[in-house]
Amino acid sequence: MGAIHNEVVSFQSVDKVYNTGIVALCQFDLSIQEGEFVSFLGPSGCGKSTALRIVAGLGEATRGKVEVFGQNPKDVITKSNDIAFVFQEANLLPWRTVLDNVLLPLELRGLDKAKRKESAIRVLEMVGLKDYLKAYPRQLSGGMKMRVSIARALAAKPKMLLMDEPFAALDEMTRQTLQKDLLDIWKKEKTTILFVTHNVYEAVYLSSKIAVMSARPGRLSTVIDVDLPYLRERVNSKFTEYVDLASNSLEHSMGRKEWG
Numbered sequence: 064m065g066a067i068h069n070e071v072v073s074f075q076s077v078d079k080v081y082n083t084g085i086v087a088l089c090q091f092d093l094s095i096q097e098g099e100f101v102s103f104l105g106p107s108g109c110g111k112s113t114a115l116r117i118v119a120g121l122g123e124a125t126r127g128k129v130e131v132f133g134q135n136p137k138d139v140i141t142k143s144n145d146i147a148f149v150f151q152e153a154n155l156l157p158w159r160t161v162l163d164n165v166l167l168p169l170e171l172r173g174l175d176k177a178k179r180k181e182s183a184i185r186v187l188e189m190v191g192l193k194d195y196l197k198a199y200p201r202q203l204s205g206g207m208k209m210r211v212s213i214a215r216a217l218a219a220k221p222k223m224l225l226m227d228e229p230f231a232a233l234d235e236m237t238r239q240t241l242q243k244d245l246l247d248i249w250k251k252e253k254t255t256i257l258f259v260t261h262n263v264y265e266a267v268y269l270s271s272k273i274a275v276m277s278a279r280p281g282r283l284s285t286v287i288d289v290d291l292p293y294l295r296e297r298v299n300s301k302f303t304e305y306v307d308l309a310s311n312s313l314e315h316s317m318g319r320k321e322w323g
C-alpha cells in the first residue's frame with residue numbers, strides 16, 4: 064500500500080465494567096488505521112461486542128479513552144453518518160419492501176428524495192439485489208436479508224462499518240459467498256471495517272489484522288497482521304499457517320495450551 068495511514072480508532076488502556084460488576088474489557092489497547100479490515104476474534108463473553116459498541120457510541124468506557132476519527136464516539140454517531148452498524152439479525156421491517164428498508168435511514172436523515180433513491184439503488188446493486196427492490200423480507204432467504212442489511216448500512220456512505228457476527232446464523236455456502244462479496248464492497252467503498260467473529264477461518268479470510276481477545280477477561284491477547292493478498296485461497300498452506308497461528312493464540316489465551 065505504502066500510503067500514510069491515519070488512525071481512525073484508538074483504545075487507550077480501556078476498562079469496561081458493567082454495573083453488575085462484570086469486567087468486559089480490561090486494560091484494552093488497540094489502534095486501527097483507515098482502510099483496515101480488523102476482526103475481533105475470541106471466545107464467547109470475552110468482550111468483542113462490548114468493544115464494538117463503545118466504538119459505535121452505544122456504551123462508554125469505565126476508564127481509559129476511546130477515540131473514533133479523533134473524537135468522542137458519541138459525537139461521531141450523533142453528528143455524522145460516518146459509522147454504520149450491522150448486527151447478526153438483519154432486523155428488516157417486514158411491511159417495507161427491500162428498497163424501502165434501505166431508504167429508511169436516509170429518510171430519517173432527511174436527505175433529498177431523488178438522491179435517497181439513487182443511493183439506495185446503488186448499494187442494492189452492489190450487494191446483488193437490484194432485481195429485488197420490490198420484494199418483501201418474507202420472500203428472501205437469510206443470506207439475502209443480510210445483503211439488504213448490509214446495503215442499508217452502506218446507503219449513507221459511512222467511513223466505517225461495524226459488523227457484529229453478521230454471518231454467524233447463515234449456512235456455510237452462503238457465508239462464504241457473503242464473505243467474498245463483502246471484500247468486494249470493502250475494496251470498492253474503501254471503508255474501514257471492524258468485524259466481530261469467533262470463527263478463525265472467517266477472520267483469516269477477511270482480515271488485514273486480527274485482534275485476538277482473551278477470555279481472562281476482556282484483554283487483547285495478540286494482534287496478527289495477515290500478510291496474504293486478497294482474494295485469499297482457503298485451501299493453501301499460507302492460509303493454513305495463519306489459521307494455526309490464530310487458533311494457537313486463541314487456545315493460549317484460554318489457558319489450554321502453552322506456546323512452542
Ligand SMILES: Nc1ncnc2c1ncn2[C@@H]1O[C@H](COP(=O)(O)OP(=O)(O)OP(=O)(O)O)[C@@H](O)[C@H]1O
Pocket residue numbers: 081082083085086087105106107108109110111112113114261
Ligand atoms: N449490558 C450488559 N450488562 C451487564 N453485563 C454485560 C452487558 N453486556 C455484556 N455483558 C457481559 O460482559 C461480558 C462481555 O460481553 P460481550 O457481549 O462483549 O462478549 P462477546 O465476546 O461479544 O460475546 P459473544 O461472542 O457471546 O457475543 C460478558 O460476560 C457479558 O455477559
